[in-house]
Amino acid sequence: MKMTIGEVSKKSGLSISTIRYYDKEGLFPDLQRTSGIRQFSEQEINALEVIECLKKSGLSILEIRQFMDWTTEGAKTFANRKALFEQQKIEVEQQMAELKRVSNLLNYKCWYYDEAMKRGSEKEVRAIPFDELPKAIQEDFPFEH
Helix, strand or coil, rough: CEEEEEHHHHHHHHCHHHHHHHHCCCCCCCCCECCCCCECCCCHHHHHHHHHHHHCCCCCCCHHHHHHHHHHHHHHHHHHHHHHHHHHHHHHHHHHHHHHHHHHHHHHHHHHHHHHHHCCCCCHCCCHHHCCCCHHHHHHHCCCC
């Protein structure tokens, strides 16, 4: 089933201008046109999911275009494509670890200020020994102890 750019926009949640930009950048190597009108297939819908994933993982449009070029070259680029995904997986896992540290600090600070409001003093909260902190706070404590 072929879809128009408007239908693809609605289905993907991406703007028409973004999809046009991706096309202009060569990210849909097999995109068909009828009388100059783009005719999107499931292949392009799947490509959009991969493009968005790679963008969110930190790749530039140029790097994504390289990946898309590899997909047209067949089996000889399997190792290159796998290596790209392995590298981006490492990058995303590092980002997730950093976000976990940020989340831990935010959780701690929320607990800290809840306690300060209950006790009427930050001094009292700072005086709580580490082993008397709630277990959840101890497990994810964002500071050296």
